[in-house]
Amino acid sequence: xxxxxVAVDVQKGFVSPSSRHVLKPxxxxxxxxxxxxxTRFYNPDPSPFRRILGYHDLAPGSEGIELxxxxxxxxxxxxxxxxxxxxxxxxxxxxRWRAREVHVAGIATEACVMKTVGDLFEQDILTxxxxxxxxxDKEHRFHDMAISILGTLIGTNHLVNSAEIMPEAA
Numbered sequence: 418x419x420x421x422x423v424a425v426d427v428q429k430g431f432v433s434p435s436s437r438h439v440l441k442p443x444x445x446x447x448x449x450x451x452x453x454x455x456t457r458f459y460n461p462d463p464s465p466f467r468r469i470l471g472y473h474d475l476a477p478g479s480e481g482i483e484l485x486x487x488x489x490x491x492x493x494x495x496x497x498x499x500x501x502x503x504x505x506x507x508x509x510x511x512x513r514w515r516a517r518e519v520h521v522a523g524i525a526t527e528a529c530v531m532k533t534v535g536d537l538f539e540q541d542i543l544t545x546x547x548x549x550x551x552x553x554d555k556e557h558r559f560h561d562m563a564i565s566i567l568g569t570l571i572g573t574n575h576l577v578n579s580a581e582i583m584p585e586a587a
Contacts, residue, residue: 421451424455424522425524425529429483430482432554439523446583449490449583452516455494500529503540525553544575549579
């Protein structure tokens with residue numbers, strides 16, 4: 418079975434003091450997977466993020482939507498105007514690769530990572546959250562709360578650390 422990494426929203430607009438630490442490890446670990454997908458959030462006008470939340474960052478074409486790390490040459494990049502990276506484009510790639518399981522890392526654990534993981538689970542994709550390669554762009558406490566909730570949603574046995582899945586990467 419192919420090993421797939423889904424790196425959620427590792428973008429310049431989400432890099433902060435509480436998320437910066439995941440950049441280099443994700444950039445390094447991507448080379449240890451058979452396939453890699455990077456999701457990239459953008460905030461069109463209009464959007465519920467603008468209208469309901471008053472969040473106007475990451476407009477299409479802005480510097481904030483650019484990836485904060487260098488994806489490997491064969492990585493797939495999927496743009497999305499919502500929280501979840503589990504969409505038709507990702508589903509097509511997983512089907513083409515015959516992948517029924519993925520590892521997820523990225524930013525923001527309490528929002529886009531959590532929604533992506535929940536949606537993958539509901540699509541019957543075996544999902545592993547690489548907890549030490551996820552982060553909140555707000556505060557570390559949001560990451561901690563989200564990891565706890567994700568353990569309830571998909572099972573604590575599906576929360577792993579990078580050293581557990583790829584010891585030589587630690």
